[in-house]
Amino acid sequence: MAESAFFSPLTHEGVFAVRGTDAGTFLQGQLTCNIKYLTGRASLGARCTPKGRMQSSFRIVPQGDGFLLALAGELLEAQLADLKKYAVFSRGTRLADESAQWVRFGLYNGDAALGSLGLDVPAEANALVESDGLLGIRLSAGRLEVWAPAERAAAVRASLAQQMPEAPLNDWLLTQVRAGVGQVFGATRELFIPQMINLQALDGVSFRKGCYTGQEIVARMQYLGRLKRRMYRLAVQAEAPPVPGVELFSPVHGSSVGEVVLAARSAEEVELLAVLQEDAVQDGRLHLGNPQGPSLRVLDLPYGLDSEREIQR
Numbered sequence: 453m454a455e456s457a458f459f460s461p462l463t464h465e466g467v468f469a470v471r472g473t474d475a476g477t478f479l480q481g482q483l484t485c486n487i488k489y490l491t492g493r494a495s496l497g498a499r500c501t502p503k504g505r506m507q508s509s510f511r512i513v514p515q516g517d518g519f520l521l522a523l524a525g526e527l528l529e530a531q532l533a534d535l536k537k538y539a540v541f542s543r544g545t546r547l548a549d550e551s552a553q554w555v556r557f558g559l560y561n562g563d564a565a566l567g568s569l570g571l572d573v574p575a576e577a578n579a580l581v582e583s584d585g586l587l588g589i590r591l592s593a594g595r596l597e598v599w600a601p602a603e604r605a606a607a608v609r610a611s612l613a614q615q616m617p618e619a620p621l622n623d624w625l626l627t628q629v630r631a632g633v634g635q636v637f638g639a640t641r642e643l644f645i646p647q648m649i650n651l652q653a654l655d656g657v658s659f660r661k662g663c664y665t666g667q668e669i670v671a672r673m674q675y676l677g678r679l680k681r682r683m684y685r686l687a688v689q690a691e692a693p694p695v696p697g698v699e700l701f702s703p704v705h706g707s708s709v710g711e712v713v714l715a716a717r718s719a720e721e722v723e724l725l726a727v728l729q730e731d732a733v734q735d736g737r738l739h740l741g742n743p744q745g746p747s748l749r750v751l752d753l754p755y756g757l758d759s760e761r762e763i764q765r
């Protein structure tokens with residue numbers, strides 16, 4: 453991936469909406485992030501089981517009379533169906549699949565292109581701007597998103613194409629790997645608690661908001677537990693990126709020591725995020741797919757873990 457600007461259609465994710473007068477209250481009891489923070493801001497977040505395992509992770513933005521959540525497309529139907537079971541007790545809340553109503557693009561080094569669409573997004577991570585029906589979101593490290601109503605998608609795409617090349621989804625996912633942003637897919641559903649993919653370091657977990665499904669387990673891990681498995685960034689010589697859920701191995705243990713979270717191809721190798729046992733990382737002998745598989749090396753993440761900062765949200 454070159455460091456020059458590009459854009460990619462985000463075709464791997466779907467969007468569902470939670471709307472109505474009680475939408476915020478309803479979501480506050482369901483999600484790890486704090487809905488009260490979402491004024492002029494987007495956020496990462498997750499929805500957990502009562503045992504704190506993530507059923508999905510997403511990016512959430514306020515829009516109109518509610519909120520939009522973008523998540524892996526393969527998870528959308530099940531998450532929507534499950535949430536509707538609880539929404540019947542919240543009369544002022546409506547849920548719907550709005551994947552067909554929105555088209556989303558990821559932009560790398562695309563501030564000028566967003567500006568030409570009337571979206572001057574502040575430099576702060578998670579900043580959100582809405583203009584003429586379009587949504588612009590600042591992610592991190594040169595990463596931006598634009599969300600367009602479906603009827604305007606062709607015009608937005610043409611505008612972007614005049615200013616930067618369109619790149620395959622792999623290139624966008626590579627920026628996500630390098631930003632250290634994990635994500636739940638079908639193969640990793642209910643496999644991780646939020647801290648295992650460093651979600652608390654990316655402001656996707658609030659420890660001050662009060663109760664939500666799985667909150668007790670997530671909070672206990674933050675305040676009392678010692679996390680023995682967390683997400684690392686790695687590189688491996690391989691022909692194709694491994695899919696989420698592929699296991700990693702180490703002679704430190706006789707069984708798997710972790711799972712792939714997300715992977716993408718760079719010009720020289722494959723880069724990936726994986727949740728791994730701490731002692732296996734310290735040993736350094738990590739292998740992809742099986743105990744004799746390709747060797748992996750650990751790369752730096754662009755952020756650190758700071759529990760004191762994390763619990764202030």
